[in-house]
Amino acid sequence: KAGVTQTPRYLIKTRGQQVTLSCSPISGHRSVSWYQQTPGQGLQFLFEYFSETQRNKGNFPGRFSGRQFSNSRSEMNVSTLELGDSALYLCASSGSQVNPNEKLFFGSGTQLSVL
Amino acid sequence: GESVGLHLPTLSVQEGDNSIINCAYSNSASDYFIWYKQESGKGPQFIIDIRSNMDKRQGQRVTVLLNKTVKHLSLQIAATQPGDSAVYFCAENPGGYQKVTFGIGTKLQVIP
Numbered sequence: 001k002a003g004v005t006q007t008p009r010y011l012i013k014t015r016g017q018q019v020t021l022s023c024s025p026i027s028g029h030r031s032v033s034w035y036q037q038t039p040g041q042g043l044q045f046l047f048e049y050f051s052e053t054q055r056n057k058g059n060f061p062g063r064f065s066g067r068q069f070s071n072s073r074s075e076m077n078v079s080t081l082e083l084g085d086s087a088l089y090l091c092a093s094s095g096s097q098v099n100p101n102e103k104l105f106f107g108s109g110t111q112l113s114v115l
Numbered sequence: 116g117e118s119v120g121l122h123l124p125t126l127s128v129q130e131g132d133n134s135i136i137n138c139a140y141s142n143s144a145s146d147y148f149i150w151y152k153q154e155s156g157k158g159p160q161f162i163i164d165i166r167s168n169m170d171k172r173q174g175q176r177v178t179v180l181l182n183k184t185v186k187h188l189s190l191q192i193a194a195t196q197p198g199d200s201a202v203y204f205c206a207e208n209p210g211g212y213q214k215v216t217f218g219i220g221t222k223l224q225v226i227p
Binding site for chain 1: 119149151156157158159161204212213214215218220
């Protein structure tokens with residue numbers, strides 16, 4: 001079974017631009033979440049989607065948004081990029097529909113650099 | 116202001132020795148705990164989990180211990196191998212589906 005796939009692997013943008021990152025979960029998984037990883041803050045939860053609905057949200061500004069499609073694929077968007085948005089953005093999926101505690105399967109991430 | 120990187124604790128162990136990685140968690144309401152391993156250039160990978168109604172769980176070469184009284188988790192790796200070199204994160208999930216809180220991580224270096 002293929003793992004979680006994130007594209008692109010690397011991205012370079014300039015301040016003020018916007019960016020869209022893509023995530024394809026493991027086949028059959030319907031929950032997808034996004035995390036930001038930086039040297040300064042570690043791994044931080046951004047948001048989670050299940051059946052095209054946002055189920056949980058972290059403490060990030062409104063410039064960070066996401067969505068999930070009917071095939072469970074997800075995208076996240078960051079508008080008006082700031083230097084501090086440079087990070088590794090990780091997507092995770094899990095297969096449970098009702099179990100609130102289930103291990104996450106992570107992709108390799110998209111490394112975003114904002115210049 | 117200038118951001119300061121988290122200072123990752125580092126544990127250096129000789130190949131073949133046992134490793135113990137410790138973690139303090141913050142939320143007394145958390146009822147599910149997970150250890151993840153992250154190798155360079157990859158996303159975190161699940162190692163082992165434990166629910167709050169247990170105090171010990173064993174996997175293949177790994178054991179997780181949970182002390183709810185002092186909110187402490189530990190991961191024990193038996194017969195550490197070079198392939199175990201990575202950053203290890205403890206994580207807690209207070210019933211929030213995929214909303215997981217990660218610790219800062221511990222870097223494990225295995226000396227051949």
